[in-house]
Amino acid sequence: MGIRTGLDPAGLGHPRAPLPLELDQDEREKLDARIREAISSGYATRAQLIEIAVSGDRRPVSPEQARRLVDRLWLERVEEQASWKGETDPERLSRAFATLEAAGITARENFACCRTCGQAEIGAAGSPDARGYVYFHRQHTDRATAGHGLTLLYGGFDDSSGTTASVGREIVAALEQTGLSVEWNGDPRQTIAVVPLDWRKRLIG
Incomplete structure (x- = not known):
């Protein structure tokens, strides 16, 4: 690549x-x-x-x-x-998010400034018929850039714990299919962590 x-x-x-x-x-x-x-x-x-x-x-x-x-x-x-070879972890993350988006889960990177704003805005960020969502906000990006892994926030738009858990399982599966390591105990009340994570994101714009 x-x-x-x-x-x-x-x-x-x-x-x-x-x-x-x-x-x-x-x-x-x-x-x-x-x-x-x-x-x-x-x-x-x-x-x-x-x-x-x-x-x-x-x-x-x-x-x-x-x-x-x-x-x-x-x-x-x-x-x-210029010395980076092959697909980087942020590119694997983007690939997983694209898979989730295609499957009806609104997936956004570096979305909003904080959890409060992200939760308020994520509903309008994707398709109106999306089943659920996953995102990380800019404070999460800063922590990932500093080498502390990445926290993902997620949920179902019907606010049920069953849907949230199902969305969580889909997220974990999509991430693992790209080769990323994930920590999550299956509890819909717990965030999903992508660790370890080598944050080498290529420049844009």
Whole structure:
């Protein structure tokens, strides 16, 4: 399988020397870490990363400075992922979610900011005749990126424990068919954990 970078490195060329930033060393390191974390999650486009870089109370980074910063860190990730061979765990996860979606279970990655928002929004996120759902929100993504595995939230749209358990079993089966390891005791009140998980998600956008 070919490497997807989401960007032709040749199209970026070699970034010019960045313009001076109105940041002290600690602030610069925190900004770099924030952008690297967002890049590692794999869901942010370059445009979104630039917006992250310019956001904040002080807004000391101009759009041009942010673009150059993002280009530099993006190219570092492109070089890193060039060594990745074959299907990665996030790609296996996406394949399992596609299988579940086709089977009538609304499956969403990096969905909403938290559980409260996710539960409120998941019903309208898929087909109106979906039997159930599975998703992980952005806080779960952050934990997976940091190497702590991935928590999946799921349920049946009829709110019955029987449907929720059935959906859980389908989710586990789909994940295991792709080669991912899953921890779940069959209790519909318990979340499903994908562990261990090597979070190497290729860039998009």
